Amino acid sequence: MLSLYNSLSRREEPLPDQPKIHMFVCGPTVYDYLHIGNARTYTFFDFFAKLLRARGYEVHYLQNITDVDDKIIAKALTENKGTGAIAARFTEAYFEDMKALGVDAVTTYAPATQFIPQIVAQVERLIDKGFAYKIEGDGWYFDIAKDPDYGALSGRTAAQAEDGVSRIDESVGKRNKGDFCLWKFTQTSLDALEPRWPASIGEGRPGWHIEDTAISEFYFGPQYEIHGGGVDLKFPHHEAEIAQQESASGLVPFVRIWMHTGALTVEGKKMSKSAGNFVTIRDFLEKEGRHAPALLRWMAFSHHYRSPFDFSERALAQAKRELETLYTRCMGLHRFAPEDVPAEWKDRLNEALDGDLNTPKALSLLMEATKGGAMAPGAKLAILSLFDAMFGLDMAETASLSDEIPPEITGKFEEYTSSRSNKQFVQSDALRKELEGLGYEVRDAEDGSVIVKKFF
Numbered sequence: 001m002l003s004l005y006n007s008l009s010r011r012e013e014p015l016p017d018q019p020k021i022h023m024f025v026c027g028p029t030v031y032d033y034l035h036i037g038n039a040r041t042y043t044f045f046d047f048f049a050k051l052l053r054a055r056g057y058e059v060h061y062l063q064n065i066t067d068v069d070d071k072i073i074a075k076a077l078t079e080n081k082g083t084g085a086i087a088a089r090f091t092e093a094y095f096e097d098m099k100a101l102g103v104d105a106v107t108t109y110a111p112a113t114q115f116i117p118q119i120v121a122q123v124e125r126l127i128d129k130g131f132a133y134k135i136e137g138d139g140w141y142f143d144i145a146k147d148p149d150y151g152a153l154s155g156r157t158a159a160q161a162e163d164g165v166s167r168i169d170e171s172v173g174k175r176n177k178g179d180f181c182l183w184k185f186t187q188t189s190l191d192a193l194e195p196r197w198p199a200s201i202g203e204g205r206p207g208w209h210i211e212d213t214a215i216s217e218f219y220f221g222p223q224y225e226i227h228g229g230g231v232d233l234k235f236p237h238h239e240a241e242i243a244q245q246e247s248a249s250g251l252v253p254f255v256r257i258w259m260h261t262g263a264l265t266v267e268g269k270k271m272s273k274s275a276g277n278f279v280t281i282r283d284f285l286e287k288e289g290r291h292a293p294a295l296l297r298w299m300a301f302s303h304h305y306r307s308p309f310d311f312s313e314r315a316l317a318q319a320k321r322e323l324e325t326l327y328t329r330c331m332g333l334h335r336f337a338p339e340d341v342p343a344e345w346k347d348r349l350n351e352a353l354d355g356d357l358n359t360p361k362a363l364s365l366l367m368e369a370t371k372g373g374a375m376a377p378g379a380k381l382a383i384l385s386l387f388d389a390m391f392g393l394d395m396a397e398t399a400s401l402s403d404e405i406p407p408e409i410t411g412k413f414e415e416y417t418s419s420r421s422n423k424q425f426v427q428s429d430a431l432r433k434e435l436e437g438l439g440y441e442v443r444d445a446e447d448g449s450v451i452v453k454k455f456f
């Protein structure tokens with residue numbers, strides 16, 4: 001039985017016992033290339049959807065795409081292009097990145113601009129019920145003082161909410177500092193670049209938070225099982241979503257389980273363009289080559305999804321080493337016929353995942369199972385397929401490679417070991433470099449050196 005940590009109740013809860021699971025995960029704002037922190041979140045929820053499906057659940061995995069936003073307008077201004085062109089370009093880039101990463105479990109992508117009537121209708125309901133008020137010449141705002149539960153997810157009071165206001169929400173005329181914008185009237189100051197839609201509530205464009213609830217209500221109704229996203233979205237974004245949907249429908253809870261992925265830092269610091277430590281998904285994939293997507297996934301799954309994750313050169317080197325060890329063990333397994341996954345081992349895997357998706361434990365079970373002599377080769381092969389289907393680690397592909405080291409390499413390696421034991425280190429270092437150039441790495445250990453194929 002799968003249990004998941006619910007950010008709202010702050011404890012583990014069982015997954016709702018029903019055959020169909022509705023899961024919404026916040027998609028990107030399409031004004032730039034995504035970074036590896038986004039990759040962590042999306043690879044995690046991709047894995048999670050695949051796990052649920054493997055366990056027999058029908059999963060509707062829904063993701064919005066924020067294609068109308070202040071950041072898109074700002075980019076359009078600097079590039080002297082239309083907002084539509086900017087959004088289209090980076091939506092395409094997002095799909096390319098996800099495809100490259102093997103993230104393919106999303107059922108429906110929903111761009112906000114295709115749901116304007118639903119957004120307007122939800123704002124109208126909030127106005128009718130007295131939760132929204134108008135600021136002339138500015139827009140419609142949600143009055144957080146009208147929602148006594150506001151702040152429950154993030155653990156803030158309405159008075160503490162003021163520091164969370166962002167983007168479109170600034171206005172001097174607000175009742176409470178933490179009030180957020182539902183609908184922004186067309187501003188003449190932003191000239192013709194600002195996207196606008198005629199509406200009964202006044203010509204304008206949607207606020208950020210309202211698109212998610214309008215889209216999820218359209219597909220899932222006013223209540224559903226799982227909402228996910230990065231921890232940075234918890235406040236104010238997800239808090240605002242709860243306020244909007246529960247106020248509009250009068251039904252509680254909006255979402256049964258809130259799941260948040262931990263923050264990703266680079267070399268111990270928050271990623272930012274100004275700090276020069278911003279790593280885009282495409283830069284990473286280009287730099288690390290053929291198995292880069294698996295490498296990124298390996299790094300992500302080596303951390304529990306809620307834990308902070310520091311991406312560093314050291315962590316990267318360690319992940320490469322681990323994955324290379326794993327790949328070396330996989331090579332040559334194609335010669336065997338797959339057998340069943342041993343039941344006892346599968347129980348241990350399920351137990352690890354049942355406890356709030358302990359992927360580091362799952363990876364250590366994988367390492368244990370692939371060790372020499374741990375299991376029959378056919379059982380190993382079956383385990384690799386099982387893992388690849390959920391985790392996407394390229395193991396089946398590696399298993400199809402020959403595990404025989406070419407005689408040319410073996411010869412040089414023998415020369416290496418003998419020169420090393422004769423303490424001819426200049427010669428042994430030269431041989432090591434030569435082997436590296438040929439795609440092999442020498443690893444020295446106390447009980448002798450080994451040679452492994454390099455994958456990175």
Ligand SMILES: [Zn+2]
Nearest residue numbers: 026027212237
């Ligand atoms: Zn969102």
